[in-house]
Amino acid sequence: xxxxxxxxxxxGIAGLxxxxxxxxxxxxxxxTIMTKEKAEVSNTLHAQGGIAAVMDNLRDSxxxxxxxxxxxxxxxxxxxxxxxxxxxxxxxxxxxIDLGMxxxxxxxxxxxxxxxxxxxxxxxxxxxxTGFEIEKTLLEAVKRFENxxxxxxxxxxxxxxETDNCVGAWYFDDENVVRYIRAKVTVVSTGGCGQxxxxxxxxxxxxxxxxxxxxxxKAQIQDMHYMQFHPTAMYEPDRNPSFLLSEALRGAGxxxxxxxxxxxxxxxxxxxxxxxxxxxSKAIVEELRKSGQKHAYLDCTHLNIQKLQTHFxxxxxxxxxxxxxxxxxxxxxxxxxxxQCGGITVNQHSQTTVNDLYAIGECARTGLHGKNRLAxxxxxxxxVFAHQASVKVCDTIDDISHSxxxxxxxxxxxxxxxSTKKIDELKDNLxxxxxxxxxxxxxxxxxxxxxxxxxxxxxxxxxxxxxxxITELINMLTVATLIVEHSKNNELVTF
Numbered sequence: 001x002x003x004x005x006x007x008x009x010x011x012g013i014a015g016l017x018x019x020x021x022x023x024x025x026x027x028x029x030x031x032t033i034m035t036k037e038k039a040e041v042s043n044t045l046h047a048q049g050g051i052a053a054v055m056d057n058l059r060d061s062x063x064x065x066x067x068x069x070x071x072x073x074x075x076x077x078x079x080x081x082x083x084x085x086x087x088x089x090x091x092x093x094x095x096x097i098d099l100g101m102x103x104x105x106x107x108x109x110x111x112x113x114x115x116x117x118x119x120x121x122x123x124x125x126x127x128x129x130t131g132f133e134i135e136k137t138l139l140e141a142v143k144r145f146e147n148x149x150x151x152x153x154x155x156x157x158x159x160x161x162e163t164d165n166c167v168g169a170w171y172f173d174d175e176n177v178v179r180y181i182r183a184k185v186t187v188v189s190t191g192g193c194g195q196x197x198x199x200x201x202x203x204x205x206x207x208x209x210x211x212x213x214x215x216x217x218k219a220q221i222q223d224m225h226y227m228q229f230h231p232t233a234m235y236e237p238d239r240n241p242s243f244l245l246s247e248a249l250r251g252a253g254x255x256x257x258x259x260x261x262x263x264x265x266x267x268x269x270x271x272x273x274x275x276x277x278x279x280x281s282k283a284i285v286e287e288l289r290k291s292g293q294k295h296a297y298l299d300c301t302h303l304n305i306q307k308l309q310t311h312f313x314x315x316x317x318x319x320x321x322x323x324x325x326x327x328x329x330x331x332x333x334x335x336x337x338x339x340q341c342g343g344i345t346v347n348q349h350s351q352t353t354v355n356d357l358y359a360i361g362e363c364a365r366t367g368l369h370g371k372n373r374l375a376x377x378x379x380x381x382x383x384v385f386a387h388q389a390s391v392k393v394c395d396t397i398d399d400i401s402h403s404x405x406x407x408x409x410x411x412x413x414x415x416x417x418x419s420t421k422k423i424d425e426l427k428d429n430l431x432x433x434x435x436x437x438x439x440x441x442x443x444x445x446x447x448x449x450x451x452x453x454x455x456x457x458x459x460x461x462x463x464x465x466x467x468x469x470i471t472e473l474i475n476m477l478t479v480a481t482l483i484v485e486h487s488k489n490n491e492l493v494t495f
Contacts, residue, residue, distance in 0.1 A: 047131025073370025
């Protein structure tokens with residue numbers, strides 16, 4: 001049985017920045033990070049755009065960033081949280097820079113990009129692979145601390161609670177054996193749930209595990225129906241995850257056009273390509289509905305080819321690998337599932353409604369995003385709430401004791417290995433259910449279909465050998481149920 005002071009679940013920007021900040025302040029604390037794949041595999045890794053922050057006080061201001069965030073959130077953001085995040089942004093960004101993160105600069109200052117929904121250029125970035133550089137920087141920082149241990153291929157299956165306190169977790173180790181770890185504090189930073197949708201930009205690991213395990217631990221979950229779709233993923237029906245075409249391309253002047261080459265977004269919003277993601281996605285879907293076409297296009301042919309190759313190197317090279325030259329050809333695009341705006345309810349310190357359980361990053365519902373996340377606010381949110389959580393944990397952990405209860409493995413151990421093919425088929429069926437739900441919004445039918453799939457999954461869980469794939473499927477079904485249930489009294493926000 002393992003024991004640690006702090007258990008962190010996930011190795012994206014949220015979990016890693018919390019670990020680095022906490023380890024630097026409290027070298028006496030043992031910190032264990034578990035991730036179900038290699039440490040570098042996360043949604044952070046795939047983030048192209050960057051981090052929003054007011055770094056140019058001559059043109060930009062905190063008030064402008066706050067107003068842009070509130071407007072994008074459709075009246076559902078918490079103004080106090082928005083103000084806290086925006087005001088902390090420059091300091092949190094400087095801490096990341098001090099760790100070695102290299103954001104792009106121009107001749108005189110930061111090369112700040114403009115993205116949809118922002119009234120000023122304020123996006124710090126590293127070309128079009130900002131997330132990759134952040135992940136690399138934070139993993140290098142983690143290695144400097146002897147009190148941090150990263151356990152790869154360790155999949156947390158469930159949290160353990162006593163009364164109203166989280167005291168540890170059940171997990172699969174790298175040999176697929178179920179074990180228990182005791183922890184004074186547990187931090188869920190598992191990312192989003194994009195993989196429950198047929199088309200998504202999310203990493204294959206984004207199956208909503210954090211929300212599901214927190215839900216089973218009786219933590220409050222909120223606003224799961226606020227799923228943001230990114231309007232410009234490359235149209236490749238058989239690719240998962242979908243390849244993202246950064247918002248910064250539109251900020252640099254790329255046009256969204258239809259089959260006839262006509263720009264149509266200004267018919268839906270005066271900001272055209274620089275409208276918020278929900279507006280652009282809705283407009284594209286409506287245009288496709290009217291035309292019967294399968295996709296729209298992103299037109300970069302009028303942009304400077306050197307800028308395309310330099311600032312959007314990853315995108316340019318990927319398009320070329322698919323036979324598309326962005327300087328000569330329009331790129332086929334379609335909106336796909338991108339970001340989970342709801343999640344585990346937390347306060348300003350990242351505390352959930354379960355004692356000693358924290359949540360940071362995309363799995364958490366902080367009050368920042370509301371109905372629709374403003375571009376490049378998510379990595380910022382992770383940094384700010386990792387800071388807030390670290391301060392709180394360092395101040396309170398000395399008053400928390402490890403549980404002394406001896407737990408017996410609660411998971412059934414069958415004699416037959418669960419069929420991976422069968423589980424994959426159930427996952428595909430779930431994605432089809434949600435896809436149909438987005439078309440007809442038939443709540444009762446969707447819930448019945450998901451319940452039917454849950455009964456099959458539960459049967460596998462009870463009669464066959466417990467495994468990561470079946471546990472992951474159950475988590476996906478749990479999250480899908482929450483999304484549909486949360487949309488009962490509200491509009492379903494997907495585009």
